[in-house]
Amino acid sequence: MSYFYLWYGWFKGGILAIPGRVIALCFFVCLFSAPLITQDPYHLRIITLATIFALFAASWDVLAGFTGQLNLGHALFFGVASYTAGLLNTHLDMSPWLTIPCGAVAAVLVGLIAGIPALRLRGFYLGLVTLSFPLILSGLLFVFPEFTGGELGISGIKKLASSRIVSYYIVVVVFTISIFIMWKFTDAKSKLFRTGLVLHAIREDEITARASGIGTTKYKLLAFAISGFFAGIAGGLYVHFLRIAAPSTLELFFSFQVILWTIFGGITTVYGAVAGVFILYPLLEILAITAWGDHLRFIIFALILIFTLLFMPEGVTVWVLDKLEIKCPRCKIVNVFTRKKCRGCRAVLHQEEA
Amino acid sequence: MFVNILVNGLVAGGVYAVLAVGFSLIFGVAGILNMAHTAFYMITAFFILYATTALSIPLPVALLGAIIIATLLGILSYKLLFDRIKQHQTAVMIISVALAMLFQEILLLIFGGHYRGVPPFATGFIDILGSRISYQHIFAIFTSALILLGLWMLLSKTRLGNAIRAVAQDRAIANLMGINVNRIFTIVMAISVSLAGLAGAVVAPIYMVGPLMWIQPLTIILAAVVLGGLGSIGGCVAGALILGYTETIVTFLVPGGGFLRGAVSLSIMVLVLLIKPEGLFGVVFEEERL
Numbered sequence: 171m172s173y174f175y176l177w178y179g180w181f182k183g184g185i186l187a188i189p190g191r192v193i194a195l196c197f198f199v200c201l202f203s204a205p206l207i208t209q210d211p212y213h214l215r216i217i218t219l220a221t222i223f224a225l226f227a228a229s230w231d232v233l234a235g236f237t238g239q240l241n242l243g244h245a246l247f248f249g250v251a252s253y254t255a256g257l258l259n260t261h262l263d264m265s266p267w268l269t270i271p272c273g274a275v276a277a278v279l280v281g282l283i284a285g286i287p288a289l290r291l292r293g294f295y296l297g298l299v300t301l302s303f304p305l306i307l308s309g310l311l312f313v314f315p316e317f318t319g320g321e322l323g324i325s326g327i328k329k330l331a332s333s334r335i336v337s338y339y340i341v342v343v344v345f346t347i348s349i350f351i352m353w354k355f356t357d358a359k360s361k362l363f364r365t366g367l368v369l370h371a372i373r374e375d376e377i378t379a380r381a382s383g384i385g386t387t388k389y390k391l392l393a394f395a396i397s398g399f400f401a402g403i404a405g406g407l408y409v410h411f412l413r414i415a416a417p418s419t420l421e422l423f424f425s426f427q428v429i430l431w432t433i434f435g436g437i438t439t440v441y442g443a444v445a446g447v448f449i450l451y452p453l454l455e456i457l458a459i460t461a462w463g464d465h466l467r468f469i470i471f472a473l474i475l476i477f478t479l480l481f482m483p484e485g486v487t488v489w490v491l492d493k494l495e496i497k498c499p500r501c502k503i504v505n506v507f508t509r510k511k512c513r514g515c516r517a518v519l520h521q522e523e524a
Numbered sequence: 525m526f527v528n529i530l531v532n533g534l535v536a537g538g539v540y541a542v543l544a545v546g547f548s549l550i551f552g553v554a555g556i557l558n559m560a561h562t563a564f565y566m567i568t569a570f571f572i573l574y575a576t577t578a579l580s581i582p583l584p585v586a587l588l589g590a591i592i593i594a595t596l597l598g599i600l601s602y603k604l605l606f607d608r609i610k611q612h613q614t615a616v617m618i619i620s621v622a623l624a625m626l627f628q629e630i631l632l633l634i635f636g637g638h639y640r641g642v643p644p645f646a647t648g649f650i651d652i653l654g655s656r657i658s659y660q661h662i663f664a665i666f667t668s669a670l671i672l673l674g675l676w677m678l679l680s681k682t683r684l685g686n687a688i689r690a691v692a693q694d695r696a697i698a699n700l701m702g703i704n705v706n707r708i709f710t711i712v713m714a715i716s717v718s719l720a721g722l723a724g725a726v727v728a729p730i731y732m733v734g735p736l737m738w739i740q741p742l743t744i745i746l747a748a749v750v751l752g753g754l755g756s757i758g759g760c761v762a763g764a765l766i767l768g769y770t771e772t773i774v775t776f777l778v779p780g781g782g783f784l785r786g787a788v789s790l791s792i793m794v795l796v797l798l799i800k801p802e803g804l805f806g807v808v809f810e811e812e813r814l
Contacts, residue, residue, distance in 0.1 A: 287794065290801045294557070298750040299797055302790035305743060309787025422739060426559075426621050433618045465633055472626040476605060479619050483612040 187513060188504050189494040194441060197448075201342055205335050214338050218411060220451045221345045226404035227431045227443035228352055233397035234429075235438035236356045236366070238373030239390065240293060242301035244428050246284060247277040247398045249304055249420035251405030253311075256324040256415030266330050270406030274399050281398025285391045292376070301425065308420035323416035330410040341407055348400050353440050355396060369393060434475060436485025445487045450475075496520075527655040529769075529776050535661050535730065537768025538668030539723050541761040544745040544752070545675060546719030548760045551749075553692045554709045556606050557617040562738040562745065563624035564717045568594045568724030569733045570631055573642050583645055591721035598717025602710060624738060631735040639734035664726045671722055672761060675715075679757065688712060743786060744771070747793040753803025762804060766792065 185191045204217055230244045251273035258269045287299050311318045318324070330337035358366040368389050371379040380386050409415045418424065435446025453474070457467035482489035496505045496519050498512035505513055512519055547561045571590035575581040581589070601623060609615050646659035679685040690698040691708045699705045731737065748767050752759025770792055771785040778784060796804065 287798055291797060294551075294754065295750055295797060295801065295803070298746050299794055301743070302747060302794055306787040306790050306794075309784050312783035422743060429614075430618055430621065433614050437614060466629075468625055468629040469633070472622040472629065475622040476619055476626070479615050479622075480605065480608055483609040483615040 187506065189506055190441070190491050190504075197444075198346065201346075205338055209335075211334060214334060216452055216455050218338055218341050219408075220448050221341050222404050222408050222411065223428075223431070223451055224444040224447040225345050225348055225407075226401055227428050227435075227447050228349060228440045229397045229400035229404065230428045231432050231437060231440055231443040232352055232356055232369075232400070233393055235432065235443075236369045236373065237390065237393040239393065240297040240300075241284075241397075242297040242429070243284075243304045243425050244300075244397075244401060245420050245422075245424040246300070246304040246307065247281060247401035248405040248408070248424070249307065249417075250280045251277040251402030252409040252415045252419050253318065253324070255406040255409045256327050257318075259327050259410070260324055266328060266406075266410045270403060270410065273406035273409075274402030277398040277402025277405065278395045281394040282391060284398075285394035289387055289390060301422070304420040304425060305422065308417050311417050311420070318417075319415075321417060323414050323418075325414045327409055327413045327415065329413060330407070337411065341411065344403065344407065348403060349440060349444065352396075352400060356440060365389065365392070430475065433485060434478060436487040436489075439485075439487060442485050442487040446485070449486065525655070525776070527652050527657065529772055531655075531657050531661050531665070532776075533765075533769035533772035535664045535668075535727075535768075536772055537765035538665055538672075539727050540741065540744055540748055540768050541764035542668050542671050542719055542723040542726075543741060544748040544760040544764045545672065545757055546716040546723075547745050548749045548754065548757070549688075549719075550712055550716040552754065553688060553712045554606075554610070555613060556602075556610070556713075557613065557620065558606075558716070559617060559620040559742065560601070560624040560627065561620075561716070561720055562742040563627040564594045564598055564720040565724035565741065566631070566733075566735070566738040567597065567627055568721040569642070569728040569737070570635065570735075572725060572728045573640060573733050574635075576642060587645075587725050591718055591725060594721035594724070595714050595718040598720075599710060599714050602713040606713075607706075607709070628735050628738065635735065637735060639732035639737075642728040642733055644729040660729050664730060667722070667726050671719065675719070676757065678715075684711070740786065744789060747790055750803055751793045751796055753805040756803075756805040759803060759805030763793075 185195055201217070201221070205214065208214070226244075226248055229247070230241065233239050233241050233244075251270075254276040255266075255269040255273035258264045258272055259266070264272070284300060284303055287296070291299055312320055315321070330340055354360055354366075355363060356366045356369060357363075358370050360366050368379070368384055371382070371384060372386050372389060372393075376386055405419065408419070431446035431450055432443040433446070434450055435444065436442025450471070454467060454471055457470055458464065478486065494507050496507055496509070497503070498505060498514060498517055498519060500517040501512060501515045503512060503514040505519060509519060511517065543562060543565060547558065550556050550558055550561075568590045571593055572586050575586035575589060576583060579586075605619050605623065606616050609619070644658065644660040646663045649656045649658040650662075651657075679688060687698070687703045687708055688711070690701065690703060691705055691712075695705055698708075744767055745764070748763035749760055750763070751766065752761070752763030767789045770789045774785045774788045778788075
């Protein structure tokens with residue numbers, strides 16, 4: 171019984187008192203119970219794809235948002251992993267349980283290779299070098315069509331699992347674990363890893379970080395590897411879900427899409443990337459099934475994007491949380507916006523009203 | 525063959541140079557990464573297409589009108605969108621991507637997805653060493669050269685040019701010296717977009733006009749700007765010429781070159797940056813060095 175109270179106390183203080191975490195909890199509960207509400211293959215397909223893309227966007231956020239390495243060619247990791255998984259599956263007949271990790275490892279290797287120029291370049295230069303990698307690779311794909319399938323890509327890849335519901339749960343569980351790892355990995359206040367703090371330091375001022383005795387080279391490569399790994403897992407899941415590895419995963423727009431989602435949701439917050447995908451991706455799909463949406467959907471999508479960013483340039487989640495949460499000026503604990511006094515130290519929260 | 529490569533490379537390089545200089549100008553002065561830059565180039569080409577084929581407006585009027593409309597659109601998008609969230613650089617970039625997407629989709633809706641040709645301004649061709657070179661190509665080369673020369677004169681010889689360079693160097697100090705920084709930003713945006721418009725007008729009859737024509741030059745000018753070194757107009761032109769020639773040589777001489785031309789240009793950029801991280805003619809600031 172006392173354990174129950176301990177857990178309940180943790181739950182109440184650690185989750186229920188903080189609006190952002192309540193929203194996150196509701197989101198995961200909805201994600202896991204979605205097949206109980208709808209079994210419609212179309213709905214499940216949209217949610218599964220959104221989950222995969224959310225993983226992909228979050229991995230970009232780790233690299234670009236937290237570490238400050240502006241990667242404009244994140245599709246490289248996704249594309250390499252999807253082609254690796256696809257080729258291994260069709261040629262060597264390996265099961266998805268092996269091909270997805272292999273794809274992720276391939277993405278990590280490519281991430282390390284892509285990380286080497288990153289050690290010498292920064293900002294816009296780095297962005298452009300990384301932007302060119304997927305385009306170079308897709309040029310090569312078209313030159314060797316008998317191996318890579320050329321424009322058509324690789325088809326006939328095995329399904330993730332025999333049943334639709336099982337593949338849904340595989341994707342969702344992998345997503346949840348990965349998001350949790352990325353959240354802990356980048357958390358500056360974490361007591362387990364030092365990495366979060368180091369990555370923030372590298373973003374804010376690399377020279378100072380180096381002067382403080384941090385091996386920035388090692389940590390930057392680590393960020394590239396981690397980001398590439400999770401992007402690779404997303405790529406592998408995608409390929410086994412859609413059962414085709416297509417050159418569109420290396421396109422310029424595919425790289426931009428990730429940035430679009432993440433900045434719309436809020437950069438340097440793993441949850442922002444997830445929120446961005448879960449708002450924008452289904453939106454595009456809903457627009458597509460309306461009567462006039464077939465022609466106008468990208469126009470509406472672009473207008474929504476432009477107007478949202480005009481009013482919330484730091485991202486939707488940052489804007490919403492800013493309205494919902496108040497940080498106590500004295501003890502820095504997060505409070506619900508309805509509170510008059512801090513739940514930790516009873517300090518008055520609204521100075522102007524007091 | 526040799527003459528063909530020479531002329532086509534010069535056309536491609538010249539057009540990329542005009543585009544890259546405009547892109548680099550607005551980035552260097554106002555810090556705006558305008559991914560919609562080549563979308564303005566596309567819009568101009570489409571206006572010329574529409575005006576000359578559907579409305580049958582005389583060509584000089586159509587050219588001028590198209591460039592003016594594109595420039596006005598550029599100023600409008602700067603005033604309404606970029607100016608408001610200038611301090612969030614990534615948000616500005618995303619808005620410009622969304623803007624380019626918007627233009628692309630509107631044009632797709634009106635004109636459909638297929639590629640069309642615009643009738644040439646200058647018909648006929650001359651024979652140089654056995655290769656047929658159309659007057660349109662020669663016209664494009666000379667116009668690009670004139671535009672670049674004019675821009676160089678503007679930036680280095682006039683009061684406005686001085687003001688623009690001052691703002692690019694240090695915004696706060698320029699402001700203190702009595703330069704209206706916001707006005708300079710607007711003027712630079714207008715110059716940058718009108719350069720894109722001019723480039724669009726020059727190539728409309730040479731390349732095909734379609735709603736996806738903005739993507740390929742965008743990657744090349746991004747590469748050219750970095751290859752030459754940010755903040756250097758001469759570097760931009762050199763980078764654009766190198767990439768233009770690379771593209772042409774690969775297309776002419778390598779089998780399957782149509783697919784590879786982008787890849788080879790980008791690989792050259794990556795190699796140069798690995799050896800010389802600030803680009804060919806880039807300026808290294810002390811604090812930027814690592």
